[in-house]
Amino acid sequence: MSIPKDPRQLMINLMYIVLTALLALNVSAEILEAFFTIDRSLGESSAVVQYSNEQMLQAIREEAEAYEQYQPYVAKAEKLGQITGQLQEQLRQVRADIVEAAGGLDQQGIPARETDKDIPTRILINEGHGKALKTAILQARQDLLSLIENEEQRRRLEASIPLSIPALPPDATQPTWEAHTFQQMPVAAVLPILRKFENDAEVAEAAILNYFLSKMGAQIVMDAYEAVVAAPESYIIRGDTYRSEIFLSAYSSTADNIRISVDGQPLRVEGGKATFTTSPSRPGQHEHIARIELEDPVTGTVQRFERPFRFQVGEQAVAVAADKMNVLYAGVDNPVTISAAGIPSATMRVNASGTDLQPLGGSAYIARPDKPGKAVITVSGEGLAPINFEYRVKKIPDPVLEIAQKRGGTLPAGTFRAQQGIIPVLDNFDFQARCEITGFEVVRKPEQADIAVAHNSGARFAGTARRLIDAAEHGDTYYFNEVKVRCPGDTGPARELNSLIFKIR
Structure with a gap:
């Protein structure tokens, strides 16, 4: 028999095989209770991811309020939420229909007819809701990936989006995915499968929101402002009229795609600005031409701006x-x-x-x-x-957080376990300074076990947090939330930085 490589499909296949065998032997109540434990665990996991997604969406909105060029990412993030929300609503409706047909939930949250196999077969196979779910899941995946305009980045994200329909195994006895997954399956086994797809939608949303945040950091951010008084003459004679233009200038203190020259001679650009110096050997008027070249970091297109200036030497x-x-x-x-x-x-x-x-x-x-x-x-x-x-x-400026020189994504289990803590990095900051992490929350979400949460003081993993890191296994997802940081010169409360998300492979 061919063994699927995808752990989620392997879980579904094993669940189906075990259920089929055990039901033939009159499955015990303890076995069925295990499926409801899985269902509750998946629900708790979804809640954790949903909270992280809300934090990332809020961060995107705050950046867009500060910098107008980020407004398109707000629209994309909201569209992302609509896509996953519609799919989750459809999954919840099917789930509600099954629970209602099974006699509703008792005080322990278990359907009255938990072992009934005819109800899932009727609703998901005979009435076509299983096929409709398959279509909706595939369409949602396509719609999510369409939000990524860059083709190369889209291909990279495909692997990190778990929302998909696995191929039928070679030895499958049913002709379709919905029949293979749901036909003659008891209510107790079908509910965790539906919950798993809700969780997959949350994780997919988290991956794309994290990508949007990384793209926002890669663009030119006008993070500094200065009042500019531009006058054609910097020296006048008594009785003449002085004329100047006064305006507010915005510039990026971290951009590295700006070239500035005067009279064809390049100047060193630091903090988004260049300083032109000259030592005239004679008094009087001196004229120069300044040129600024700005390269688009995505398309490579270069815009050029020129302006003459002159000054008097006294x-x-x-x-x-x-x-x-x-x-x-x-x-x-x-x-x-x-x-x-x-x-x-x-x-x-x-x-x-x-x-x-x-x-x-x-x-x-x-x-x-x-x-x-x-x-x-x-x-x-x-x-x-x-x-x-x-x-x-x-x-x-706020530092960026790194673990193993990465700011999220996937890490091998061995590499992840070898890390000693979170490192705050001051990117493109020209001064000797070091920020200190005062504490954070770490959440471990195994694929088939309950989530675990620990609070850590300082940057170095210790105590319960260290044990959670040491327990990292293939398929786990780790969330580092509420990361508090203090930098030199900070006098108020510690800063709270964006969350980190790592998938262990």
Whole structure:
């Protein structure tokens, strides 16, 4: 006999074989009770996955509220919920019809005619509901995968979506899937099968929601804003009219697909911005052309933007620039360069509010604000009135969570058991900083056993959580929820990050 490779189909086949043999021997009440235990366990598992799905959907909506370009993912996520919801409603209706025909549920939640084999055969085979379920399951799978536009990504996700109809085994005695699965099966055995497909729909939804979240992180996120005053002339003569454009500019502090050059010379881009410096040897007007090239991370299309600019060189000038990006981060050392040409260094005074500012020698300083908000650096000197430079102080961005250098998906059982804990990684962050995990919840969902939940303090697996990790076997699904993290500069409650989901293979 051919042994199916898919563990879900193997479970169904074994259930059918065992039931057929045991029913011929007058199945005991204990055996039938085992099927209701499986049914309840699958229901509890679905509830856990459903909660995780709600958290991921909320995260997608929050990102879309912050960044308008993510709105299409909200529509897709809601469509995803409609597809799985319609299928689950159809499964629940068939389940309700079977329970009603079997005399309803007693106080223990067991149908009165639990051993009846004619009821499932009549409803699912004779009345055609089994064939309709097969069609609905296959259509739902197709509709779910159609939400993934990228063909290569769609092929990768196909394997992680359990919602499917297995092929008939070579030795099957029935001509159709519905007859092979439901004909002459007692009510007690059919209910867990229907519940399994409800659970498969939840898991499929979780896989695609997790994919949407990963795609949102891969796109350009305009996460920083700055007031810009753009004037064609940066120096005017008394009596002339000064003209400037004032607007709010948004930029990405983490994008790595931006190239900036001035007069054809490339500039180093850090934090989504580049700093242009030059040392003119003569006073007067100087003109340059800035070019910015933006490459689409998905299509590879490059957009180009050009703008000329000019400035006047005088005998005195002051320049203040953050060495790494045009913001200061709370809780870490921010290198800052402050220079004032034409002003004796002995007379230059530098003060700051909203941040601690320590001189390192020459024009180098370290700014270390202790909380988000605003910082002001004031520069003055001989012949120069005090000039204020305002900076936005931001908290360190949320880290991403990794186990075995992965942020979800599948892991071999041995590799998973060898891991010591969850690692918070600050992606594309140019400062020396480290975030600490204060605690999390881990949920183990075996394929054929009850779920287990443990709460862990710190990042390292310990106690009950360590035992759950050590028990990982093929087919298990692990959920890491309510992950709390504290980063340098955090003064309020610990941050709660998105969940991790791993399937053990």
